[in-house]
Each structure stands twice: as C-alpha cells, then as structure tokens.
Amino acid sequence: MSKFEGVYVLKNVFSALDYESALADEDLLIDGKCVLENLDYVAMANNKRVLNAVQSLMGDGKFVLRNLAVETCLKGVDKRGWVVGPPYDNKPKTATYDAQVNGVRVIIPIDNFTVPNGCSMFVPNSHLARAYPTNERLLLQVFSEADDELKLHPCKKRWLECNLGDAIAFPSTVWHSRGVNTTDEPRRALVADFQRA
DSSP states (O other): OEEETTEEEEOSOOOHHHHHHHHHOGGGGSTTOBOTTOHHHHHHHTOHHHHHHHHHHHOSSOEEEEEEEEEEEOTTOOOOOOBOOTTGGGSOTTOBOOSSOOEEEEEEESSOBOTTBTOEEEOTTGGGGOBOOOSHHHHHHHHHHSOGGGOOOGGGOEEOOBOTTOEEEEETTSOEEEOOBOSSSOEEEEEEEEEEO
16 A cells, blocks of 8 residues: 555555456446445445555544445546545535544546546645635635645646556545546446545
8 A cells, every 4th residue: 555645545455356246237337326235345345455544544533434336437528627525525615624534535446547538636635735626716725825845736636547456545635536538438436435433
C-alpha cells in the first residue's frame, strides 16, 4: 500500500476469482446502481487490506459501509466537475469541514483505469483545504490562501491509473473527478463509501 498526496493506492488486492461474478453481472452497466445486497461485492469492499486503509485514513473509532454502488463511464461521457464524497456532499457548498476524517471513499476498478477511458483524478492534498470545490473561483481562492506547504493548485491534478485487482482509498474530502471515456469500452468500478459510526 502506498500513500501519496492524501490517496492510498493498494496494488493486487483482488484475484481473478474475486471478480468472477462481478465481470458476469450485467447490472454493472447501470451507473449509480446500489449493490449493497450483492454479497460478493460487499465481501470485496470488506477486504482486509481495504479495511486497513480505511482505518488508517479514518483514525480512531468505528466506521461502517454506508453505500456500495456501480460507477460506469461510457464512451463520450463528459467529465464531471470536482466533487467531494459522503457525508460532505450533502453539506452547504460554502461549508468548511473539521480536520477529522468522517468519510472514506474506496474505488475498486472492474476494468483497468486509464486516462483514455476516463479514469478518476484528484487534486493533490485538497483534503487539507477542508472546503467544497464549488467553482473555479473558489478553487483559485482556496489555492491562493492555502499554506505553501499544501502545494495546492488546480493544474496539479493527478490521474489515478490502476489495474484490475487494485483499489484506491481516500478521505471523502479529497477533490476528485473523472475524465472523458474516449474508448469504445465502458470503464466500470465499485464505489464504496465508509463513514464514521
């Protein structure tokens, strides 16, 4: 497990056997579909290495899996703006957040994540700004007011390229987005949201 700029990248977490039912499931083409009832998917989200990363990011205290959904990015789908994840996404856009991490998002690729297929991206150390990225003006304001050590800048986005079998974990306050899928194949993932109990 390696951590860089607020994000954990876990390599070779899952085997081909773990994906056997996932790759055969037509429901994985339905973007946003909740799959909490699928025990195979829940078992993947509750993988020991995944839970260790969540605990490391969350710190002391208990946490629970609040949501597990499919993310499907089809050809030509535009990138969305910068977002934060639960529980912060339901707060007023002008809110600032406590330093304590109350939510962690885990992305489990079902297909390889590449720049051409619109893989996830994030702004390095953006979780340290503790603010919602509502628009470009706010982004620039936060970046200009941020401590130099944070090294925040919207042009410093990082692509999260990874392979089938890997997982990505980050505090929900990390500003993240996705690119445009320019390939003929969908890019699919399971997205697990853990929150403090």
